[in-house]
Amino acid sequence: MTDVVMPQMGESIVEGTLTKWLKKPGEHVERDEPLFEISTDKVDTEIPSPTAGTLSEVLVEEGKTVGINTIVARIENGAGSGAAKPAAPAPEAPAPAPVAAKPSAPPAPPSPPIEEPPAEPTGPLSPLVRKMARENNIDLGKVRGTGAGGRISKQDLEAYLAQSGAPVPAAAQPAVPAPVQAPPPTAPAVPYQAPAGQAKTRIEPMSTMRLKIAEHMVLSKRTSPHVTTVHRVDMTKIAKLRDRYKDQFKSNYGFSLTYLPFIARASVAALRQFPLLNASLDGNNIVYHNEINIGIAVALENGLIVPVIRNADEKNILGLQRSIVDLAARARARALKPDEVVGGTFSITNFGSYGSLIGTPVINQPQVAIIGVGTVDKTPVVIDDAIAIRSICHLSLSFDHRLIDGALADQFMTKVKQVLESWSEEVL
Amino acid sequence: MRKCQVRELGRIAYGPALELQQQLLAARKDGAVPDHLLLLEHPHVITLGRNGRQENLLASEEIMERAGISFFPTDRGGDVTYHGPGQLVAYPIMDLREWKRDVGAFVRAVEQTIIDTLAEYGIEAGRIPKLTGVWVGDRLCGAGTAKIAAIGVHLSRWVTSHGLALNVSTDMSYFQYIVPCGLTKPVTSMAQLGVRATLEEVSRSLAANFGRNFDCEMLFEAPVLAAEREN
Numbered sequence: 001m002t003d004v005v006m007p008q009m010g011e012s013i014v015e016g017t018l019t020k021w022l023k024k025p026g027e028h029v030e031r032d033e034p035l036f037e038i039s040t041d042k043v044d045t046e047i048p049s050p051t052a053g054t055l056s057e058v059l060v061e062e063g064k065t066v067g068i069n070t071i072v073a074r075i076e077n078g079a080g081s082g083a084a085k086p087a088a089p090a091p092e093a094p095a096p097a098p099v100a101a102k103p104s105a106p107p108a109p110p111s112p113p114i115e116e117p118p119a120e121p122t123g124p125l126s127p128l129v130r131k132m133a134r135e136n137n138i139d140l141g142k143v144r145g146t147g148a149g150g151r152i153s154k155q156d157l158e159a160y161l162a163q164s165g166a167p168v169p170a171a172a173q174p175a176v177p178a179p180v181q182a183p184p185p186t187a188p189a190v191p192y193q194a195p196a197g198q199a200k201t202r203i204e205p206m207s208t209m210r211l212k213i214a215e216h217m218v219l220s221k222r223t224s225p226h227v228t229t230v231h232r233v234d235m236t237k238i239a240k241l242r243d244r245y246k247d248q249f250k251s252n253y254g255f256s257l258t259y260l261p262f263i264a265r266a267s268v269a270a271l272r273q274f275p276l277l278n279a280s281l282d283g284n285n286i287v288y289h290n291e292i293n294i295g296i297a298v299a300l301e302n303g304l305i306v307p308v309i310r311n312a313d314e315k316n317i318l319g320l321q322r323s324i325v326d327l328a329a330r331a332r333a334r335a336l337k338p339d340e341v342v343g344g345t346f347s348i349t350n351f352g353s354y355g356s357l358i359g360t361p362v363i364n365q366p367q368v369a370i371i372g373v374g375t376v377d378k379t380p381v382v383i384d385d386a387i388a389i390r391s392i393c394h395l396s397l398s399f400d401h402r403l404i405d406g407a408l409a410d411q412f413m414t415k416v417k418q419v420l421e422s423w424s425e426e427v428l
Numbered sequence: 429m430r431k432c433q434v435r436e437l438g439r440i441a442y443g444p445a446l447e448l449q450q451q452l453l454a455a456r457k458d459g460a461v462p463d464h465l466l467l468l469e470h471p472h473v474i475t476l477g478r479n480g481r482q483e484n485l486l487a488s489e490e491i492m493e494r495a496g497i498s499f500f501p502t503d504r505g506g507d508v509t510y511h512g513p514g515q516l517v518a519y520p521i522m523d524l525r526e527w528k529r530d531v532g533a534f535v536r537a538v539e540q541t542i543i544d545t546l547a548e549y550g551i552e553a554g555r556i557p558k559l560t561g562v563w564v565g566d567r568l569c570g571a572g573t574a575k576i577a578a579i580g581v582h583l584s585r586w587v588t589s590h591g592l593a594l595n596v597s598t599d600m601s602y603f604q605y606i607v608p609c610g611l612t613k614p615v616t617s618m619a620q621l622g623v624r625a626t627l628e629e630v631s632r633s634l635a636a637n638f639g640r641n642f643d644c645e646m647l648f649e650a651p652v653l654a655a656e657r658e659n
Contacts, residue, residue, distance in 0.1 A: 043582070046583070338633075341648075
């Protein structure tokens with residue numbers, strides 16, 4: 001005979017209301033099977049049975065509130081009815097801190113998964129299942145899950161392997177690739193014959209960030225007809241300015257002066273003149289943003305993120321450079337605050353630092369334009385029929401042709417170019 | 429540091445959101461996924477907690493149906509409540525064994541998360557002993573207090589589901605169909621208190637405050653863009 005008590009649900013909680021018996025007296029109950037429900041505060045909790053047996057006695061009826069450790073029921077364990085052993089239901093049992101993953105899932109009617117990442121054919125997968133699938137080159141899309149919510153369990157994989165005639169390898173043993181077709185679950189179905197012997201591919205699920213980037217790229221290309229226009233900008237004046245002040249700038253402020261704040265500043269001037277480039281589309285409406293918030297794309301180890309310089313039009317070169325350095329550093333340290341990556345109205349991406357001359361950037365939705373900055377190189381150019389050596393940079397503007405026509409885009413870029421080529425602001 | 433995956437689901441009907449919660453709950457119990465915080469908004473729906481009394485539902489199902497409101501009995505704690513557009517709903521799927529085995533502490537921390545979030549918008553909110561939820565002094569009526577956020581949680585093997593609903597810009601007229609949580613105190617929203625905020629920004633702020641109060645790192649699905657690099 002085992003006594004079932006009202007469990008202690010927390011330090012400050014001295015009583016609980018028994019809201020529902022899930023078993024009737026005389027019914028059999030398995031260990032860990034939900035036995036009754038309690039309500040404490042605004043929390044309802046299912047309490048599993050501490051033992052297997054027959055519910056012999058219910059001492060507290062539904063709706064009654066009793067103190068913790070009050071005996072609420074007795075369970076007959078079958079053989080012998082010795083002295084009653086009080087046993088607290090499972091939540092009470094002291095367990096070593098984080099409890100390890102239980103591989104078995106209670107069987108439940110398979111139901112279609114709602115909204116798990118598309119990589120997962122049927123709901124979340126346990127690390128064990130992923131590992132087994134990887135080692136055996138199993139296309140998880142072909143395995144029927146029998147776990148809760150249609151999840152694929154280890155047993156399902158073993159059954160699948162047995163059915164396809166492949167040996168089930170012992171858990172830790174390096175896998176012999178099973179003779180099954182193995183397209184990665186996320187990829188389009190390219191037929192791929194796993195070769196015998198050494199595996200020639202490795203399959204791993206995309207990270208959440210990778211998935212988001214992928215989704216966003218496709219969304220953007222599908223949403224906006226992208227057109228890219230490229231303008232050649234003579235950065236000689238700014239290059240000289242930068243050369244003259246860079247040491248002093250660094251010693252004054254502790255970070256370097258790059259070309260990027262100049263381009264951001266010139267963009268601000270052009271966005272003020274052509275507010276359509278700082279707008280977005282909402283259905284059939286054009287939404288003009290009164291703030292100029294410039295997103296700066298930052299490359300991360302396995303992805304990229306676009307933190308936003310808010311009210312960029314209120315900042316000078318120093319302020320812009322400081323924001324860029326700060327946002328980029330914290331983006332790489334994954335220390336951005338959530339509101340720092342939303343609300344951008346225009347973006348800048350600087351592929352020039354990786355040596356690219358010209359790029360065709362993808363618009364950061366729901367914005368309508370993005371400037372891509374090419375590398376700044378000393379280049380021979382013709383000025384007044386003479387050849388001169390100038391610091392040249394190519395700026396690419398990708399714009400949403402639903403809203404912006406080429407003429408406007410080029411007027412915008414002409415303004416950016418003019419501000420940069422005839423720079424007149426103080427730097428220090 | 430423990431990690432908590434944030435999922436911003438936008439507007440999602442009650443049924444599918446419930447199913448998603450149940451899937452995550454099962455996966456969380458197995459240790460197959462980390463803690464989750466679902467952030468979303470429901471279309472008009474009235475839900476009844478396990479201990480809810482039908483009499484706190486003031487309209488017949490027929491009237492509600494005509495008003496475009498669906499009805500769901502659920503297994504969460506608490507009585508009857510309304511969800512709808514403009515209301516930020518957060519469902520933590522969290523294994524309390526890895527935090528504190530204490531439902532009281534959990535509910536207090538959820539309340540604190542809401543209080544801290546409202547403070548960021550200049551709203552001073554607080555608790556009323558024995559009345560779980562978050563309350564504000566009602567500046568409109570000048571007297572008494574009003575409920576701005578409701579809490580109702582379900583616990584199964586120490587894993588939480590359901591959670592909280594914070595009125596951001598909810599159309600308060602829909603509350604006429606119920607006695608919220610069986611209480612005859614008024615309800616209010618951030619908008620009624622003069623704060624104009626989008627659901628998205630409040631939801632970001634709530635997630636950050638959740639991380640602070642539960643001492644976990646919030647993993648966001650980051651909004652991202654095209655080609656990039658460096659400064």
